[in-house]
Amino acid sequence: MSTMPTSGLAAPTLSVNGVEIDAAAIAEEAGHHADAADALAASRRALAIRELLRQRACALELIEDAIALDDAALDRLLQRELSVPAATRADCERYYASHESRFRRNEIVYASHILFAVTGHTPLALIRGKAEATLGAVLAAPDTFEAVARDVSNCPSGAVGGSLGQLLRGDSVPEFERAVFDTQETGMLPRLVNTRFGFHIVRIERRVPGTLMAFEDVETQIAGFLDERVRHKAMQQYVSILASRARIEGVELGEANGPLVQ
Known part of the structure; x- marks a missing residue:
């Protein structure tokens, strides 16, 4: 025990x-x-x-x-x-069918974010609370996203309204990648994205779906x-x-x- x-x-x-x-x-x-x-x-x-x-x-x-x-x-x-x-071939086929978005070549997401960075100087609950309040405000007034990013984001991208440009799989940390690639949502995500760097308010401007890889190419x-x-x-x-x-x-x-x- x-x-x-x-x-x-x-x-x-x-x-x-x-x-x-x-x-x-x-x-x-x-x-x-x-x-x-x-x-x-x-x-x-x-x-x-x-x-x-x-x-x-x-x-x-x-x-x-x-x-x-x-x-x-x-x-x-x-x-x-x-x-x-x-894992059997049937196991692999089921996973492939359920997670097709993970097996696309040249899939691109154009996204922006507002980062509330986690530091050792501010209690986590306060950072999360500020991020949640800001998310609510931006959801209510989406046109303010760029201005809010410039004012409060802890990422250098804040200087350009939070724009991250085009992202390919592998360009960001796994937690952020899952949030933007393992979904077909566009526009403001209605929830915070939590990563090792902090809490993110994310807006997805556009998706380029790419091409689906054949099962045989990814079975192994x-x-x-x-x-x-x-x-x-x-x-x-x-x-x-x-x-x-x-x-x-x-x-x-x-x-x-x-x-x-x-």
């Missing part, structure tokens, strides 16, 4: 079944999580998961007790413990994606089972998300 103290200024001791993970290791690992909202918290989760898996590998005599878990040992562990079915790509998605889910469940049987102190794993289960 996972526990985490809720008070005190010092970070709680991190341990898994009595094996303590020292502060130096946590600080070093944090360097690999610079993009996380809380790098130290992400580091603690990742190290707790790795220690869980290391202890399981030791119990199965895949590595000696004092040995660190390397990639080769992790692969042996997962090969032994996880059973992940491969789809199968790889589906296999990885199933493996990711199986890994989450596996780590959650290990965590439920362990005594973990100093971190809350939640759904056991971390670099080892992605």
